[in-house]
Amino acid sequence: MSEVDIPMSVNVPTRAALKSIPAYKPGSAPQARPGAPAYKMSSNENPYPPLPGVLDRAQAAAAQANRYPDMFSTALIERLAVECGVPADDVIIGTGSSGVLQQTLLALCEADDEVVYAWRSFEAYPIMVGLTGARSVQVPLDDHARHDLAAMAAAIGPRTRVILVCTPNNPTGPAVSRDAMVDFLDTVPEDVLVVVDEAYHEFVRDPDAVHGIDLYRDHPNVMVMRTFSKAYGLAGLRVGYGVAHAPISTAIRKTAVPFGVNHIAHEAALASLDAADALNIRVGHLTAERSRVVTALTDQGWNLPDAQGNFVWLATGERTDAIAAALGQEGISVRAFSGEGIRCSIDSAEANDALIAALEPHVSRRGYRH
Incomplete structure (x- = not known):
């Protein structure tokens, strides 16, 4: 038996909270099939490669991998401040919007605090809340798979520190309306932070959907999160951002892992912002494919x-x-939530056609709750 195979008894205890925290389940890869294509539609990834000019800038940045990145992502913060029309001090950079969310919860929550959010929503929410020692208060979605904001307002208690609003909601899809969100904010105490998670906001075509930055301008207890992972196609580089008023933004930055956003991700994000026209074209293609898939599946039943x-x-x-x-x-991998439903990414036309064809035998003419 080699030294690495010697069994050991480990007596170092881990945090008790970890026993009740679920493990994050990433989207699975498709099963390879000899001579046949396989499609990964389980992770909401962008099927397109990075935008024009991004790889060149990322490759140039890689040549400086022997140096630490700018810990404060100064150039990206300044650029996003201009893009969003907000003070640079209010912009937070993190390892994807998930990284920004974890920083936020660490900055605001302590043991026995509460975080209110709709359920089902983003799978990482209960994990990140649990890591702080706070308690999740999950409010069921309504019969149309939308946030039930009235029920969420009723769930606010004296220990509520944060409310998470995922719009469009992952994994169900609907966006929260502007009017409903404004009315909801009138019921939220001023000392509770409302985080508007807009990881998919570039894909929204509902004219009545809320725009998080507008809420942030009017409410000092509103924060917005966005990412370069989805529409911009930088999921593998992990860079996202948040916008929050000081002193909240200042507190959130204190919880960041030093140098967490690497130089390649930083430069790729900057180059992506320079390719706005190409981004709009690609998002247009994806939303058109989304409409086609929705129509085809609806026609199936x-x-x-x-x-x-x-x-x-x-x-x-x-x-x-x-x-x-x-x-x-x-050969199609999707994200299954056992006993509830299946989330299917919008991918290439070929992949979407395969999904439509594969789902036809499974349609229930009785319909579903959502």
């Missing part, structure tokens, strides 16, 4: 909630695991 992200939601209930497995046999 699926009852879909309003899709405003780069994905669609199928409320498959107890058949979820079986349908996901059947799609896997067809």
Whole structure:
């Protein structure tokens, strides 16, 4: 037996909170099939490569990998401040919007505090809340897979520190309306931070959808999060940002991992902002494909909630695991939430056609709750 194979008894205890925190489940890769294509539609990734000019700038940045990056992402912060029309001091850079969220919860929450959010929503929410020692207060979505803001308002208590609003909601798709959100904010105490998670905001086509930056301008307790992972196609580089009023932004920056956003990601994000015209074209293609997929699945008999992200939601209930497995046999990986539903990314036209064809045998003419 080699030295590395010697069994050891580890007696160092870990935090008790970890026992109740679920593990994050990334989207699975598709099963390879000899002589047949396979499609990963499980992670809401952009099917396009990085925007024009981004790889050249990223490759040039890689030549400086022996040096630490600018810990404060100064150039990106200044650029985003101009793009968003906000003070540079209010912009926070992190490792994707998920990184910004974790920093935010660490800055605001302590043991026995509460964080209110809709459920089902982004899978990382209960994990990140639990890591702070705070408690998740999950409010069920309504019958259209939307946020039930009235119920969320009723769930606010004396220990509530943060409210998370994912719009468009991942994994179900609908966006929160502007008017509903304004009315909701009138019920939220001024000492509770409302985080508007807009990871998919570039894909929104609903004219009544809320725009987080507008809320931030009018409410000192509103924060907005966005990412370069989805529309910009930089999921593998992990860079996102938040916008929050000081002193909240100052506190959030204190919780960052030093040099967490690397120089390659920083430069790729800057180059992506320079390619706004190409971004709009690509997002236009993806939203057109989304509409085509929604129409095709609706014609089959699926009852879909309003899709405003780069994905669609199928409320498959107890058949979820079986349908996901059947799609896997067809070389299509999707994100299955056992007992609830399936989220399918909008991908290339070829992948979307394969998904439509593979789902047809599984449609229920009885419809679904959502």
